[in-house]
Amino acid sequence: MLNPFAKIAAVLRRLGxxxxxxxxxxxxxxxxxxxxxxxxxxxxxxxxxxKMQLSTALDAAALAVGSEANQTQTQLNTxxxxxxxxxxPSNPLSTSxxxxxxxxxxxxxxxxxxxxxxxxxxMYFMPLVSLLPGFGTFTGFNSVTVTTTAQTKKTxxxxxxxxxxxxxxxxxxxxxxxPAYSDxxxxxxxxxxxxxxxxxxxxxxxxxxxxxxxxxxxxxxSGITSSEQLYIGVVPYVTTVNVGSxxxxxATSCSHITTEACSGDFSDLRGNIIPxxxxxxxxxxxxxxxxNVSPDTSGxxxxxQITGPGITAGTTVSSVNSTTQITLSAxxxxxxxxxxxxxxxxxxxxxxxxxxxTGRWSAxxxxxxxxxSTTGIGVGMVVTSTSAGIPxxxxxxxxxxxxxxxxxxxxxxxVTQASNQPLTIKTVGGTITNGSxxxxxxxTATTPTVGMVVSGANIPANSTxxxxxxxxxxxxxxxxxxxxxxxxxxxxxxxxPTATANxxxxxxxxxxxxxxxxxxxxxxxxxVVEPTSSDENTGAGAVLNSASSDPDTSEPSGGxxxxxxxxxxxxxxxxxxxxxxxxxxxxxxxxxxxxxGGFPGPNQGCPVPIVPLTDVTSSTGKTTVLNAIxxxxxxxxxxxQVHIGMIWGWxxxxxxxxxxxxxxxxxxxxxxxxxxxxxVVVLMTDGTEEWPAATHLTGLxxxxxxxxxxxxxxxxxxxxxxxxxAVCNAMQSSGDFIIYTIGLGSDGASNAQxxxxxxxxxxxFYAASTTNLQxxxxxxxxxxxxxxxxx
Amino acid sequence: MVxxxxxxxxxxxxxxxxxxxxxxxxxxxxxQAAAETAADLVxxxxxxxxxxxxxxxxxxxxxxxxxxxxxxxxxxxxxxGQLKIAYASIxxxxxxNKVSLDWSVVxxxxxxxxxxxxxxxxxxxxxxxxxxxxxxxxIVVQLTYTYTSPISYVLNSSYTITETAFNRPRYMNCIxxxxxxxxxxx
Numbered sequence: 001m002l003n004p005f006a007k008i009a010a011v012l013r014r015l016g017x018x019x020x021x022x023x024x025x026x027x028x029x030x031x032x033x034x035x036x037x038x039x040x041x042x043x044x045x046x047x048x049x050x051k052m053q054l055s056t057a058l059d060a061a062a063l064a065v066g067s068e069a070n071q072t073q074t075q076l077n078t079x080x081x082x083x084x085x086x087x088x089p090s091n092p093l094s095t096s097x098x099x100x101x102x103x104x105x106x107x108x109x110x111x112x113x114x115x116x117x118x119x120x121x122x123m124y125f126m127p128l129v130s131l132l133p134g135f136g137t138f139t140g141f142n143s144v145t146v147t148t149t150a151q152t153k154k155t156x157x158x159x160x161x162x163x164x165x166x167x168x169x170x171x172x173x174x175x176x177x178x179p180a181y182s183d184x185x186x187x188x189x190x191x192x193x194x195x196x197x198x199x200x201x202x203x204x205x206x207x208x209x210x211x212x213x214x215x216x217x218x219x220x221x222s223g224i225t226s227s228e229q230l231y232i233g234v235v236p237y238v239t240t241v242n243v244g245s246x247x248x249x250x251a252t253s254c255s256h257i258t259t260e261a262c263s264g265d266f267s268d269l270r271g272n273i274i275p276x277x278x279x280x281x282x283x284x285x286x287x288x289x290x291x292n293v294s295p296d297t298s299g300x301x302x303x304x305q306i307t308g309p310g311i312t313a314g315t316t317v318s319s320v321n322s323t324t325q326i327t328l329s330a331x332x333x334x335x336x337x338x339x340x341x342x343x344x345x346x347x348x349x350x351x352x353x354x355x356x357x358t359g360r361w362s363a364x365x366x367x368x369x370x371x372x373s374t375t376g377i378g379v380g381m382v383v384t385s386t387s388a389g390i391p392x393x394x395x396x397x398x399x400x401x402x403x404x405x406x407x408x409x410x411x412x413x414x415v416t417q418a419s420n421q422p423l424t425i426k427t428v429g430g431t432i433t434n435g436s437x438x439x440x441x442x443x444t445a446t447t448p449t450v451g452m453v454v455s456g457a458n459i460p461a462n463s464t465x466x467x468x469x470x471x472x473x474x475x476x477x478x479x480x481x482x483x484x485x486x487x488x489x490x491x492x493x494x495x496x497p498t499a500t501a502n503x504x505x506x507x508x509x510x511x512x513x514x515x516x517x518x519x520x521x522x523x524x525x526x527x528v529v530e531p532t533s534s535d536e537n538t539g540a541g542a543v544l545n546s547a548s549s550d551p552d553t554s555e556p557s558g559g560x561x562x563x564x565x566x567x568x569x570x571x572x573x574x575x576x577x578x579x580x581x582x583x584x585x586x587x588x589x590x591x592x593x594x595x596x597g598g599f600p601g602p603n604q605g606c607p608v609p610i611v612p613l614t615d616v617t618s619s620t621g622k623t624t625v626l627n628a629i630x631x632x633x634x635x636x637x638x639x640x641q642v643h644i645g646m647i648w649g650w651x652x653x654x655x656x657x658x659x660x661x662x663x664x665x666x667x668x669x670x671x672x673x674x675x676x677x678x679x680v681v682v683l684m685t686d687g688t689e690e691w692p693a694a695t696h697l698t699g700l701x702x703x704x705x706x707x708x709x710x711x712x713x714x715x716x717x718x719x720x721x722x723x724x725x726a727v728c729n730a731m732q733s734s735g736d737f738i739i740y741t742i743g744l745g746s747d748g749a750s751n752a753q754x755x756x757x758x759x760x761x762x763x764x765f766y767a768a769s770t771t772n773l774q775x776x777x778x779x780x781x782x783x784x785x786x787x788x789x790x791x
Numbered sequence: 792m793v794x795x796x797x798x799x800x801x802x803x804x805x806x807x808x809x810x811x812x813x814x815x816x817x818x819x820x821x822x823q824a825a826a827e828t829a830a831d832l833v834x835x836x837x838x839x840x841x842x843x844x845x846x847x848x849x850x851x852x853x854x855x856x857x858x859x860x861x862x863x864x865x866x867x868x869x870x871x872g873q874l875k876i877a878y879a880s881i882x883x884x885x886x887x888n889k890v891s892l893d894w895s896v897v898x899x900x901x902x903x904x905x906x907x908x909x910x911x912x913x914x915x916x917x918x919x920x921x922x923x924x925x926x927x928x929x930i931v932v933q934l935t936y937t938y939t940s941p942i943s944y945v946l947n948s949s950y951t952i953t954e955t956a957f958n959r960p961r962y963m964n965c966i967x968x969x970x971x972x973x974x975x976x977x
Contacts, residue, residue, distance in 0.1 A: 023794040038805065045816065056827050056956075061833075064918075064959035071920065079918070086913035086957040087827075405936055766846070775839040782838055782962045 004192075023617035030758050036132070039125020046653055047121045047144050050094045056146040057087035058099060058117040062297035064153040070145075073109065076108040077101070084117065094119035098501070102149070111226070118147040130394045136364065138456040155784055157677035158224065159232040159613055159666055160215055163649040165685040166607040168238075168636025169595060170205040170748075174769040175340045178687070178747045187590030191771070195584040197630075204589040205686055205744065206634055213629045216682075216777040219614045224784035231613040231665045234628045234650040237645030238635050239262060239692075240566045240699030242609040244513055244526015246659055251512040256658045257528070258562040262485055262493035263451070264462040266565045268342070269532060273453050273462050274511040274524075275569045275602070276342050281333040283310045283339055288318070290332070291327065291340070296323045296400070300343050304506070305461030308341035309704070310334030316461050317343060319598040323339065339705045355381075361389055361421075368413075370420055377425050381593045383407075384424045389415030398425065412688035426694045428505050430482070432458060432497035437466075439497075439505070442480035448507050455506040458499040460486035464510075511567055517609060520601075527606035527683060528563035529701045530644070550707075552647050552700070553726040555734075560651075560658045568697035569600050582606075584633050596636055605637025605697070612652055612659040613666055638692030642685050642754070643724035644699045649681040650731055669736045679737050680762070686744035688751045689720035721753055728757035738762045738779050744773065795940050800852045805903035808945040808976050812901040815946065819865050822954045825863035825874075827844040827884060829958035830932035832856045833878060836966045847967040853878060860934065868939070875935040881966050882928040883919045884977045893928060904931050910955040918957060926976055928965040930958045 027337070027405035061083035065076050084099040102114040126141035129344050160569035167339045169186075170175050177185035197207035215230055224230040236242055252264060260267040266274050281290040294298070297320045300306075302440065304317045310332045359371040366382075382536050383396045391411055398410040430442035448454070452465050463486035470480040486495040514521035530552045551561060581601055583722045588595060608631050616622040639782065651657040655668045667677055691713045694703040708716045708723075732735045740762040741754045748766065755764050763783070820877060833848070833856060840846045857876055861869040875898065882893040892906045906915050920927040933955040940946055960966050965976035 005795075018944070022880075023798065027794075027798055028828075036804075038809070042807075042812075045813070049816060049820065053823065054920075056823055060827065060956060060958050063961065067959050067961045068920070070925075081912075082917040083957060083959065086909070086911055086918060089911065089954075218831055240795070555863075772844060779837060779839045786953070 006234065009203075012062055032131070035091055036125060036128045043123045043125050043144075046093050050121050051146040051148055052117055053089055054097075054117045054146065054497050055150075055161070057084050058148055058150045060084075060087045060309075061099065061633055062113070062115045062150045062152045066113065066154065073108055074266045080108070080115070093646060094121045096120040096424055109225070111224075111229075113152050117149075117154075117429045118145055120145050123233065123375055134585045154223070155678065156688045157229050157675060158784060159233075159653055159672075159677065160220065160682065160784070161235060161649045161652045161682040162216070163237065163611070163645040164209060164213060164629075164632065165640070165642075165645070165744075166206075166238050166632055166634050166688065167235040167640045167685075167687060168587070168592050168634050168638065169637065169640075169686055170209065170634040171587060171592050171595075172686075173203050173590060174203055174205075174745065174771070176592060176686075176745065176747075180744070181593050183591050183593045185190070187734075190590035192589045192591075193587070202589075203770045205770050206589070206632065208773045209684065209744075210629055211630060212773035212777040214626050215774055216781050217616060217622065217625055217629065219778060219781040221622050223691070223781070225617060227617050228615050228663055230615070230617050231662070232616045232625050233613045233649075234611040234625060235648045235652060236607040236632045237641070238607050238647065239639040239641040239644060240527040240606060240639055241258065241527065241644060242517075242526040242607055243563070243647045243648075243658075244524070244529055245517060245528050245609040245613055247446065248513045248515065248526065251523075252516055254409050254444065254513060256560060256562050258564050260487060262487040262508065263453075263462070265453070265569075266513075267462075269564050269705060270305075271462070272305055272340060273309070273464075274344065274567050277569060278336045279341050279531070280342065281341055283308075283328075283335060285310065285333060285335045286331050287527065288331050289321075290329040291325050292338070293324050293326060294338075297326055300326055304343045305454045306341055306343045309319075310336055311341070313776070337394055340702065354424065357425065358420040359407075360417050360419060363389065363414055363416045364412050366399070366409050366412045367402075367406060368409060368423070369406050371423075372420070374401050374407060377401055377407060381425050382428060383409050385421055386424075387417055387421035389413040389417055389421075390423075394595075401459050403453070411746075419708040429503060430456070430457065430480070430505050432499065432501060432503055434498060434500045435496050437484050437494070437496045439482045440485060441478060442470075442505070443473055443478035444475045444480065444507070445726055447475050447480075448482060449509075452507045452509055452553075453483070455508075456486055456503040457638055458497050458501065458503065459484070460495045462487055463592055465507075465692045466731075469618060486765045494641055511565060512576060513565075519603070519606075519608075520581060521603065522601075524565045524567050525606045527603065528699065529565035529566050529697075529705075530699055530707060531561035531563055537614060550726075551642060552707075552724065553723050554730040555650060555654055557654065559656070564701075566603070566606060566697065566699065568604060569745065575692060579704050582633075582635050587636055592636060596638055598673065605635050605639070607635050611649065615662060615664055615665075638690070639698050640687045640690040641684070641720060642683070642689055642751075643720060643727050644686075645685075646681070646683055646724060646727045646731075649683065649726065650737070653679045653737065662697050669734075672736065678784075680740070680784065681731070681737055682742070683741045683754070684742040684744065684755065685748060685751065686752065687747045689717055689724060689753075691716035691720065709756045724753040725756070728745060728759070732759040732761065740765065740783075742767060742772070742773070742780075801841050801863070802893045804945060811940055811942060811944065811946045814842075814940065815938060815950065818936065819952050819954070821864050821867060822912035822934055822936045822952055824862070825860040826932055826934045826954040826956040827958075828863050829856050829860045829876060829934070829959040832859060833930045833932065833958050833966060834958035835869060836960065836963065840964050845975065846970065847969060849969050853896050853968075856873070867936075872899040873937045873939075875899040877901040877904050877931075877933045877935075879906070879931045880928050880966060880968075881906045881915045881919065881931060882977060883916075883926060885922075885925060886977070888921075890919055890921065893965065896970070901933065901935055903929050904933060906926070909957075910953065911957075913955075913957060918959070926964045928960060928976075930966065932958075932961060933957050 061080050064083040065080050097119040099117040102116045115704045120143050129135050172186035173189035175185045191199045191202035192200040197210050247256050260273050266348040268274050280690050315328050315330045316328045320326050355376050357372045360366040361368045381398045397410045399410050428444045430439040454463050463484045465756045466485045467483040476482040487492040512523045514523040604653045611628040614621040635705045653666050655666045708719050739758040740759045741764045743751050744767045758764050767773050878896040883890050886891040895903045897903050918929040935953045938950045967976045
């Protein structure tokens, strides 16, 4: 009997064993999950696509806003929306698209701006999850919000120093004909009368440089407007730079400038109070005689300190034997012909002898003729007359005795006397006493003043007058009295004459800083000679530097040494007046060869002063910098020392440097790194390193001073090149600087050191012509202000 | 087996269909990136060239930028004129006080940009500052790509897709080209 339940059970058992149609059933069960899973992938893919589109559009919009200048915040916000919308596809897969700065009220002109864009992507398959068993309560998958962010960065916090070429070739137009300079090529494109650089067709290098550098400052200042975020300094250079206005607060009070210990007067690298007189002469080993003194001995008086190759330190002049020969206090240690010697200089000389001949003179001439007698008259005696025409201030002296009827005097007569007139010719002198600081029986034409340097036999070198004890009449009457002090002979200043005698005396006023900084001063204009390096021999012998470390190539670790005043007194290599005459009108644009050396003076080759880091986000600071650039003018001295400019650029940016900080700038290197401040040098030159004639004074002294390790001008250029390379390498390896170099013209293009100087920092630019300078400076400004996406 | 043969077309449609769709979307994303790249390369034109002269885009620069866009599209084929590019600069000329097309360069026969009817519904005067006395401009780059599917089982064998990028010049107000008189902006 069939159990109906057994039948059913059998059917079920058979069904359980039957595998036909299985795939269809499993697929039927799986298809729901497959569709939901596949659909979710499609949903996520769409969300990803939207995110990509948002990101692309946001980047374009953020960069567009960041590149705009001089727009209101409202306008920038509108532009953000417009650029975003334009770049976002018009048929998007999304809704509720928004783009905002973060935070919404962020300053869109700031150096760092964050942006955010978001959109809602509807989910078509995700909600189906709730259909699955057990997921019925699942909600919240109807849409997904995708967000993307962007950040733009503009540079801020900059210390920039512009190191700008002020050498003579900057007087040229686009072409100077280098390396064979010629005025005919130099003058092309130049409007020589345009000394204020206002003529737009004037393509002279200096005018184009001034305009380009001013444009740079204006561009930078308009790009960085946040208060105290941009500091700019200016370093105009030739072979030296002018630090006078930075270091000096008065005519005699300067920091970082070498002075003689007792008097506080500026001194040169051999310890002589400046001014000094360079001469050449022949020395013989073992002999105290120096012969063939050139140009002559008129600037030399007994007692003056003398230095040079083969002359022992501390040697002084014992006597002046003739116009070409002197005797030293100690024998020379070497024999040499035409060696360079340096002695103190003077303005007035005399003995107590008085002669009263007659003679006649002509205005504009320095010759007295038809004299009744020249017997007893010697070089250096003071000439006065009761008749008009012989200047008394400064004192007129005899410079040569030509014959029994004629002498030369130190300055031209101012009035013509056609008939013989009375003359008084007397020496300046006094009585010194062994061990005493008092000089008695002083006879001078005018009263000496406190602070003057006094020289004479047996008087220690660099002695100065500390008190003038008598009334004026006593000095002209031969009964004056003076107190002196002297540093020479040991510690302290109490070193006094070593003999008792009547001696001729020489007085001169020490060099002072010209606080008005005029370029026609007879005083010191403020330029400097580099300090003595640790291994440099400053003794009286050959001052050659064997150089392991030069102070002009790196930052010293133990503080800055002092610099020497750059002051090129009249000497055998030049024949100029006591006053410099380099100015906008004498240094004529378009003439570089014919004017070379034509406008000399003791400050020849001294450019306008350095401007230390100045806050150009303030209008006064910006004006200061713009005016400093505008006041630049070439100083043709025949030399170019780019590395001097570069090292001063470093010194301006150095927190350990000699310049007084402004609001904490220059910043410490570590502070600059942690706060993101950048120290930038922009070095511009139209030339290559060049040492002028060996007898020319440079920022590294005279060639035989040894600061460039050679006495050959050719080798000097090689060494200058390696110094520039050394400065650049040291700045690169410190990692604290960004360097840009600009080479102008053919020499600028061939300057290999300039090309390698920036290394991996900044960049090197080449301006083929003067008209390219503005674009090059603009490009550097843009590079410094560069806008970029940082996130 | 019978059932599998019935299901196979459906499964194949799913598998090949998702490949084809994904490939198409990838091509679209690449095209978008290529458009931005090309526009940004134009917008980043430096102020000066290597010799310090005022810069402008040479004919060769457009060739290079087009090559860059081709590279971005890789591995999608760009030979035989598949990628058409229209470059244009729309500038506000303050002297004439109007917004107009400054220059237009088309590659592979692309349709030139029409400033009066920009893609994405963009309006040129909204993207350019029309302040009197100043120049401003926008770079428009439109890429048109003929997408060819390697398999056309589900989708059509080819589609034409278009992407447009609008970029403001980064370092200049206006970027001149060899087409401009004197190679300078108006």
